[in-house]
Amino acid sequence: MSSGTTGLAWFKSSYSGSEGDSCVEIAITEQAIHVRDSKDPTHPPFTISRQGWSPFVRFAIQH
Structure with missing residues (x-):
């Protein structure tokens, strides 16, 4: 991971699957x-x- 993203507060998208695989x-x-x-x-x-x-x-949702 690049040093510019170390220590960020990551959170899961509400669109992620509930099975944990996506x-x-x-x-x-x-x-x-x-x-x-x-x-x-x-x-x-x-x-x-x-x-x-x-x-x-918007682009991602449409495609």
């Missing part, structure tokens, strides 16, 4: 939203600006 976690900072797969938290997260978050979610 979990997305996010962490919010002043500069960005960080997204990771809870099954592999050592993998670098996907990071997007706060301004880009809403368009990203």
Whole structure:
């Protein structure tokens, strides 16, 4: 994990499956939203600006 995401407060998405096999976690900072797969938290997260978050979610829901 990159040093810029160490120590973040991660929480599970409400859209994650209840079976524990499809979990997305996010962490919010002043500069960005960080997204990771809870099954592999050592993998670098996907990071997007706060301004880009809403368009990203709208796109993801539509596709």
